Amino acid sequence: MSAALALVVAGSVVGALVLRSALGMDKVSDYAGPGDGQVQVNVQPGTGLVAVAQELKQDGVVADADTFVRAFADVGGKLHPGGFTFKKQMKASDAAQLLADDNSKVIYFALSAGLRLNESLDTIAKSASVDRKDLDKLNAEPAQFGLPSQATNLEGYLAPGEYRFPTGTAAKDILAALVSATVEELKKAGITDPAKQHEVLTVASIVQAEGGRADYGNVAGAIYNRLKPNDQTDGLVQSDATVTYGLGTKTVQLTDAQKADTNNAYNTYVHPGLPPGPIGSPGSNAVAAAAHPTANDFLFWVTVNLDTGETKFAKTYAEHQANVAQYQQWCAANSGKCA
Structure with a gap:
């Protein structure tokens, strides 16, 4: 009888564990924080909050995507593109606050290799909230960026890559940084003239x-x-x-x-x-x-x-x-x- 009772108890425990796992009752919904290490996450234009939450969960930043989504809603955050540095195993509310705080302080955009000038200028105008006409005026005077007389505009000189500038950065300064990156790339390849x-x-x-x-x-x-x-x-x-x-x-x-x-x-x-x-x-x-x-x-x-x-x-x-x-x-x- 004792042996039978032990088997019943053991079976009950196993069954409870299986049921608990099936129902997700043993899932960790949040980390205690504050976390350690560094995890870089880039939020691309058009990315939704759920996708970001899932990436944070996959990267080990937060314990549960749903918990993070709720935490982000609680802080009243608004999702913007940008690059963010998180820690491993952060408390969901801390990760949400970091995302909400940082994304309002930078202009973020990404230019892929092969983009034509108009495509790049459209992206910059939208991301930096600058008038496209202002960019066109700057583009029409490439000499002010130190380019040779052969260059009639900035075509080819806006280096591909991911960029982050402080909010309010002047349009000319943004373009100058991209042109400088291209010129430096040419110099690195040994082309200085x-x-x-x-x-x-x-x-x-x-x-x-x-x-x-x-x-x-x-x-x-x-x-x-x-x-x-x-x-x-x-x-x-x-x-x-x-x-x-x-x-x-x-x-x-x-x-x-x-x-x-x-x-x-x-x-x-x-x-x-x-x-x-x-x-x-x-x-x-x-x-x-x-x-x-x-x-x-x-x-x-x-x-x-x-x-x-x-x-x-x-x-x-x-x-x-x-x-x-x-x-x-x-x-x-x-x-x-x-x-």
């Missing part, structure tokens, strides 16, 4: 738009090869990306008429040499590739898979045509992606 910086930045912007990341060096090498005397390209870069930039579009399908349009200053199918300037903001890898291109004999390249960025290179036009056929096959198998 302003005119040469403009040339390298132009090549880098084409590399950013045209090549898969692993092939940046080869694309840069091929571009420079095209600028040298050769018997196949007549000094023409023949970049679709530059043509679409001049057209103000982003299509990857160009008509013969568009490629023959001499009125498009960025049409590198008819105008020899590089276009007048950058066609977007290149990332650091593209800048490094343009500053130090991979030595090769290639004159042609084509991205044959728009999902992976896989790029094929060729020394002759005949080889290139075979690669173009591979790209066309990929387009046929992936309806809508090449539109």
Whole structure:
């Protein structure tokens, strides 16, 4: 009987534990705090509070996402984009207060590599709450940012990355910081002459738009090869990306008429040499590739898979045509992606 009673008691305990776990009764809803260590969390534009709470839970900042959401509501916080440094195992109310306090003190925005100037200025205007017309006026006078005469605007010079500025920072100071970051990136790559910086930045912007990341060096090498005397390209870069930039579009399908349009200053199918300037903001890898291109004999390249960025290179036009056929096959198998 004693043995039977022990089994009943043990079974009851196990059953209670299982039921408790199933009902979430053993879940820790909050940490005692104050926590330790550092956890960096970036709140992107458009991110919802629940998503942030789940990330904080996953990163070990708070014990329970729902508890954090309630705590954030209690402090009357308003979620804004920005970068925040939390601790591991914080009390939910402390984490909520940190998020509520810090997000009102900074201007935060993120610019991805390859963005065109207008896209970057739109992002800055919205995030910094500045008049876009003020940005346009500053953009029209690139010399005030120390740029060479070849630069007619800030295209290519607004460095990609995440930025945080104190609330109230002047628009000119924001743009100056981004331009400075680009110039420093060029100097780090060994390019110190302003005119040469403009040339390298132009090549880098084409590399950013045209090549898969692993092939940046080869694309840069091929571009420079095209600028040298050769018997196949007549000094023409023949970049679709530059043509679409001049057209103000982003299509990857160009008509013969568009490629023959001499009125498009960025049409590198008819105008020899590089276009007048950058066609977007290149990332650091593209800048490094343009500053130090991979030595090769290639004159042609084509991205044959728009999902992976896989790029094929060729020394002759005949080889290139075979690669173009591979790209066309990929387009046929992936309806809508090449539109």
